[in-house]
Amino acid sequence: MPSPAHGRRLDAVPGPFTPRTPRVAAARRLHRRRDRDATGRFLAEGPQAVREALTRPGLVVELFGTPAALDRHRDLAARAATADVPVSEVTEEAIGVLAETVAPQGLVAVCRHLDVPLDRALATAPRLVAVLAGIRDPGNAGTVLRTADAAGAQVVVFAGDTVDPYNGKCVRASAGSLFHVDVVRATDPGEVVGALRAAGLTVLATTGYGDSDLDDLADAGRLAAPTAWLFGSEAHGLPGELTDAADARVRVPLHGRAESLNLAAAAAVCLYASAKAQRSPVRGSSAKESVRP
Amino acid sequence: MPSPAHGRRLDAVPGPFTPRTPRVAAARRLHRRRDRDATGRFLAEGPQAVREALTRPGLVVELFGTPAALDRHRDLAARAATADVPVSEVTEEAIGVLAETVAPQGLVAVCRHLDVPLDRALATAPRLVAVLAGIRDPGNAGTVLRTADAAGAQVVVFAGDTVDPYNGKCVRASAGSLFHVDVVRATDPGEVVGALRAAGLTVLATTGYGDSDLDDLADAGRLAAPTAWLFGSEAHGLPGELTDAADARVRVPLHGRAESLNLAAAAAVCLYASAKAQRSPVRGSSAKESVRP
Incomplete structure (x- = not known):
């Protein structure tokens, strides 16, 4: 089990994160407004949203993806890695709890709030x-x-x-x-x-x-x-x-x-x-x- | 139990229809397209839709309502009765199976298809x-x-x-x-x-x-x-x-x-x-x- 305190790169070997992995569990709590307000973070789900989020420097805190989705969207995984955004492989079950849609497309990004005064x-x-x-x-x-x-x-x-x-x-x-x-x-x-x-x-x-x-x-x-x-x-x-x-x-x-x-x-x-x-x-x-x- | 073969008027005495009353059961099946196509009928739910439906002569086949809703919308019940549309009192449970919304407003009309060539x-x-x-x-x-x-x-x-x-x-x-x-x-x-x-x-x-x-x-x-x-x-x-x-x-x-x-x-x-x-x-x-x- 990788340390929850450090992001893993795609080239790291340990198995994918599960719903019980502390960082997945923490990210999942961002479905609640209270936790979004407390942390200043939110979730963006699916390749389109992840791609858009990655265009804004410093916005994405971490990218979770199933091995299949990260393989399908290698460009996004590479862009994240280039921007020093930790990319973490997760199980299908983990993406299921991170995503809110019935057919999640395998990618969920933890993002910083981006509103301006x-x-x-x-x-x-x-x-x-x-x-x-x-x-x-x-x-x-x-x-x-x-x-x-x-x-x-x-x-x-x-x-x-x-x-x-x-x-x-x-x-x-x-x-x-x-x-x-x-x-x-x-x-x-x-x-x-x-x-x-x-x-x-x-x-x-x-x-x-x-x-x-x-x-x-x-x-x-x-x-x-x-x-x-x-x-x-x-x-x-x-x-x-x-x-x-x-x-x-x-x-x-x-x-x-x-x-x-x-x-x-x-x-x-x-x-x-x-x-x-x-x-x-x-x-x-x-x-x-x-x-x- | 009133005969399911005849519509009741508001001034009739017997207790409200339940989900098991054959006419309620038949109307409920109109949630399925197959039954709508077979019968040429559909359901319109809520006072606004019922009011609109009643403006078209011959469109409404029957009006179901809880006693409370029929009392609240006496104008609609009266308009239906004037147009010889059977008005049937139903239980809250029956309106629950006839309506698709979480908070049905107590009225559901069975209507004839109205499309034109x-x-x-x-x-x-x-x-x-x-x-x-x-x-x-x-x-x-x-x-x-x-x-x-x-x-x-x-x-x-x-x-x-x-x-x-x-x-x-x-x-x-x-x-x-x-x-x-x-x-x-x-x-x-x-x-x-x-x-x-x-x-x-x-x-x-x-x-x-x-x-x-x-x-x-x-x-x-x-x-x-x-x-x-x-x-x-x-x-x-x-x-x-x-x-x-x-x-x-x-x-x-x-x-x-x-x-x-x-x-x-x-x-x-x-x-x-x-x-x-x-x-x-x-x-x-x-x-x-x-x-x-």
């Missing part, structure tokens, strides 16, 4: 920001993170009682985007809104009862400015103090008979409306002329 | 159509159905080996939209594309590898025409013969570092781009001038 994220002068305020469902939060990345957002803020961005389901739903954008955790959503406006961003709150129609805002050229979008939970929406604090309360138009959109769809429509407006100076200015006074 | 749906000259081709995840299919309804699509086609639209999870994810649009089931997606084009619709295939950028199409005014969007599965995308048969292969632009969007987000962005273009003659024409030759 809001002021540091805002110092990069982002033009598109997504703020998740009170989103408790980790799959929803991860999906909005992924969509925000796709739409070109540079910063995603997890505010208030929003789910932990390092929740396994959120990490998986983000499909690597957790590693692409500046992730911020903030306890007070109201302070976040104040800081975003102080940084020159227009703050738009999405709500089914908003008085501004998304298409009207786009036609009026009002989406071309640097913008932060606030998204609330599907069940409860945004708290009133946040919609009040925003520069506008925006509804996505409902053309059919659906009563609402789900969160992922609404966020996609809003974020892509901003992405298009910010990249279309011609449309922004020509459309302005067609706006009713 | 493609030619009948196309006879209404729809301007926006969504085609699900090979989407196996019922939650994804239901979400796209809901989004299509919100974006104003009049027809949603479940084609090829796409999940059964009457799958309980799909019904729930549609949030009532199953009852709002013309739902079509078609075995051959290729024939669907042919029929859509014959009906004068532009057929656009969504694919991450499309040669047409969504924003460019919008700017060129090419989304203002009546349009049918083809969506494939998140895992496998659309089959090649469908992308080949479409009028254009369209990609949603990825501005950040995300490798792709999830299906719900991509469908939302595409369908809403069409919705906006079809409602914006001014932008359509003025934008045309700014298109690069």
Whole structure:
């Protein structure tokens, strides 16, 4: 049994770690938020997430893999070794307890938390920001993170009682985007809104009862400015103090008979409306002329 | 024990049905696709779905509810009774086996299948159509159905080996939209594309590898025409013969570092781009001038 205090390299001989190996047992505890918060670490599972994590220097603390997976993904094992990241062979049973998916693909990385303070994220002068305020469902939060990345957002803020961005389901739903954008955790959503406006961003709150129609805002050229979008939970929406604090309360138009959109769809429509407006100076200015006074 | 051969009205006296009551047992079997296909019936669960189902005459075959739920939703029970729909009191245990959610809200309706043939749906000259081709995840299919309804699509086609639209999870994810649009089931997606084009619709295939950028199409005014969007599965995308048969292969632009969007987000962005273009003659024409030759 190798000493749990030292990482093993691929070229080391001893047998794979089991679920009882102390380092595997310790890593497994990162499924619990309490242990993630206490250690500042989380798990990223599967080759895609591991590859993304390894692109950020210093992020990965250790890589666990079954012999078959490490053989299948020799490039990742080699990249980890080059970066002085311990690579540890584990049994199928061990990967089973480290991974949360039914068919784990044999690789799990222990990573350091990567969130940055809001002021540091805002110092990069982002033009598109997504703020998740009170989103408790980790799959929803991860999906909005992924969509925000796709739409070109540079910063995603997890505010208030929003789910932990390092929740396994959120990490998986983000499909690597957790590693692409500046992730911020903030306890007070109201302070976040104040800081975003102080940084020159227009703050738009999405709500089914908003008085501004998304298409009207786009036609009026009002989406071309640097913008932060606030998204609330599907069940409860945004708290009133946040919609009040925003520069506008925006509804996505409902053309059919659906009563609402789900969160992922609404966020996609809003974020892509901003992405298009910010990249279309011609449309922004020509459309302005067609706006009713 | 009431006779299982006759529906009871709310004013009838005998005790509630149990899981062993033959009609409850028969309804429960509708969780299986085989039984849905054989009977042409499915289950809609919860007050929202039941309310929507009751708006369509002849759709609801029977309404099951716990005494508490039927009391809480007296309007629905009354509407069912007015429409000569048998309303049957059931035990909490019976609603537990009829419902698929962990916290059922006490109401489950047995409904008749409501899909219509493609030619009948196309006879209404729809301007926006969504085609699900090979989407196996019922939650994804239901979400796209809901989004299509919100974006104003009049027809949603479940084609090829796409999940059964009457799958309980799909019904729930549609949030009532199953009852709002013309739902079509078609075995051959290729024939669907042919029929859509014959009906004068532009057929656009969504694919991450499309040669047409969504924003460019919008700017060129090419989304203002009546349009049918083809969506494939998140895992496998659309089959090649469908992308080949479409009028254009369209990609949603990825501005950040995300490798792709999830299906719900991509469908939302595409369908809403069409919705906006079809409602914006001014932008359509003025934008045309700014298109690069």
